[in-house]
Amino acid sequence: MLVAAAICPAPPMLVPELAAGAAAELGDARTACSDALSVLAASRPDRLVVVGACDQDHEGSYPQGARGTFRGFGAGAESDVQLGEGEEGPRLLPVPLAVGAWLLGRAGWGAAPVEGLGVAEPLDTARCLETGRELAGRDARVALLVMGDGSACRTLKAPGYLDERAAAFDAEAARALGAADVAALAALDPALAAELRAAGRAPWQVLAGAAEGAGLEGRLLYEDAPYGVGYFVAAWS
Template identity: 40%
Template sequence: MITRAAVVPHPPLLVPELVAGATAETEPVRAATLAAAGKLPGPWVAVAVDPAGPATFVPPLSGTFLGYGVDVPASLGGDLPPDAHVPLPVLVTAWLRERCAVEVSRVELVPPDLPTSDCVSLGRRLAAEDCGLLVLGDGSTRHGPRSPGSDDERSGPFDTAVHELLAAADTDGLLGLDTGLARELGAQGRAAWQVLAGVPGPWRCSSADFFAPFGVGYHVAVWERP
């Protein structure tokens, strides 16, 4: 049974070498993400959102952040040479694994447009596994003029609602997120959060944070059994 889950983002800015000029500005996200992941028991099963999904990645597997500017290697386990085509969420899972010194069983990638019903089905299938569940996904990409997308005034209320739902461990609320609105706001994490919501509870949240450096929303939370 999954007894603890951590919700984290997966931006390249988590890796200090990739943001040499903005290490201080990104440190709060990095510290919160490492703290949340560090509370997960091993082995990990990770669920992440990526256009490459559906796909499953298992160790031995190594990759590199070279495509994001610096050749920083990261491994899910094993000593294979780095694969230059490993998707970003898998790289971030590997980077976190190395810093938390745990094993990763696998990383499940789901597509951003995965229907809510399919998210629930995956969550239920995962529920019986004896693992820590790492849930990777980002919020809206449209927070203000520094955002990668154009500014959208709906992004603030959307990510505020997501933060409150995560903080309350409100599975029904997460499953009720508007998939169309999430897509319009670039919040690809919606599918991963709904996979978590599909894992039967009861749950309680022990910590929840929200950050939006550079105009992108990043959620960090830890859920555990009461």
């Protein structure tokens, strides 16, 4: 059963070493992520699953000990991360899961065993919900760290350029995440999310499936759109 969830954005820029001179711009987001992770630890889960979007070549499970790297973003080996302690797995973590591993390492996570799940961005809503239900049923007390961004079309300089629909999409996503509104998350339109380059849609709908019947309450801890991308932090407990 799902007992807690933390929802965090997944940009590599969240890692200060990658942001360089712009590191302070996401300082409030990092603080909010730390607060959300403290809710996970307080829930005393039997298992933590980090869920993030990926391409279809990288979907699937990643065991505890799996490693991730930010070398593709100009970082050195010193910025490599590991998903908890354990033997290195055969595959590198997708970037959203690597950012999640970085957050957990920064928080000194040791409250429960941890693993990762890469969710292909095109995955349809029904399969996302079913995946979430399967995750929630694996242990008596399951927690999720859900890594995902909103639209990437909020400004002219955004990665996806300006799309007038982006602000409304992000506003509804932020409301649903802050209210732990499972039905509203399940109702997000995959086609619109894809057009707006909202990589968080599939992971959020996995969360919606996991949270069905759990009776969790949510708090929105951070909402902003630096760089024209919607970033949200929320905690469910």
